[in-house]
Amino acid sequence: MKPRASGTGHPRFTAGSRSVSVARFPWPLLVLVAALLVPALGSRFYTFLANDVIIWALFATSLNLLVGYTGLVSFGHAAYFGIGAYTTGLLMKKLAVPFVLAFPAAGVLAGAMALVFGIFCVRLTRIYFAMLTLAFAQIVWAICFKWNEVTGGEQGMPEVPYPDLAWMGRLPLVRDLRTSDHFYLLTVLLVALCLWILHRVVRSPFGRMLTTIRENPERAEFIGVHVRRYELAAFVLAGAFAGLAGGLFGIFNRGVFPDFAYWTKSSEVLIMTLLGGMGTFWGPSVGALALILLNQQIVSYTQNWPLVLGTILVVLLFGFPGGLAGAIELFGRRLWRLRRA
């Protein structure tokens, strides 16, 4: 297999002046500002869509820590999303715990469960690892589905309350927005914070150790990397951030249901990651945006949405193995060359 440059390349060594100047442009800040403006400029529907995209972007990015950076393909990432959603939902609805506590609790509990399951999962590799993550996820789903007294079983747990955002009503500019818009703004800020942390992590020495494991676990072991322990740490981190995404999603969705932890959710988030490109940090977010918008558009034309999606995926995987983010990068480079020529 031909090696490709990974997303961890250093502009100082690998690229000319173009990448450096483009990389210096504060893209994330621009996106953040644009996202914050959606309620003011767009309709209620667009705010709803944007909220959906942003939460899934965090979910997919957390998965990418495993798939893209550590080389572990998890088929059961929805388990932690579900655990997070139930944690925040239960605490806020049944115990009236404030959001400031219920939200971090989602990350803590999901991370703790990821630690328990991960201890077993990282003992296996490749397809066996994937199958075991799936098995644990199905157990989580079954518990959510059957444990009527706590989770509401099949019926789920509707009417999770919004957090108390009265303070936003006192701020200028956003004073007149709806509660759902206030929650959207809160989501944007929290997800931005989480993505910032994850970005720091993948650019840290720890992140570099994970990429050595992805590239060559045997060699990693012989530069002194305790491979299993790092894999477990990545698994816990990924689970914790998936849990935070789940916590937000339960509130956004106005209810928590067992299918949050079902395998279809796991495959959906995996598809987003592949679609957007697992080679880059922002790829999964692009994938979340693309998948949700495509879904929205195509469903209104045809019932055969899965067929269309399948075709798009096949074309993308063969034509642009780097996903949408990889394709954008490639076209950007071509365009630049044309402009200079």
Place this chain on the structure above:
Amino acid sequence: MLEVRDLTKAFDGFVAVSRVSFDVPKRSVSAIIGPNGAGKTTLFNLITGHLRADAGRVVLNGRDVTGVPPHELCRIGVGRSFQRTNIFAKLTVYENVQAAFLSHRGRGWNLFTPVHDLYRDETLTLLESLGLGARAGEVAGFLSHGAQKQLELGLALALEPDILLLDEPTAGMSATETRETIRLIERVARERGLTLLFTEHDMEVVFSIAQKITVLHQGRVIADGPPAAVRADAEVRRVYLGERR
């Protein structure tokens, strides 16, 4: 420095390494030779903890290290290169060696410091000494075979080993590359006061730099001593050197 005693390993009844014993003196250059399938790589894997021995002991500087896993072994001074080139193909040359520094100096659990400039000077100095300084920014997988082998040597050296185990360091190289690589390894070993243990198929290389040679045949040691003695050994001539005429 390194003592191997009665090391034995069988795979499904096939005895790959059988009661192998030999010593590697401090600061020496020692070689293990033998025909294909003699058990050289298995022996290396037993010494470095990639495989678990059925019997026998490996003693490093007086400490029993039998069965110590690789990630611990390389903290106590054992560096290793692999027969099939073993690097991090999609990372740059710089990132490869830097990763080894990070791991060895215990910085791997740092989750929040930007990684880019950590151990920058150490990394670039080491790459410079291996003749890879100008290629720091290149993706490692795109390097020539010879350069990848040099990079792998860099990964091993970043761990500041006392003893370096090289499994066929010149495998698949042209005659020129082989000569250059051997010169490089010799120089590095001298500069750093390393103990070297290597396997090699090129007899010219072996007899030119090894001070001590252990000959394996069908998993057993059939000769062990200075090059002249090994060259004169009747059994070695029969099973190994002889077949090359």
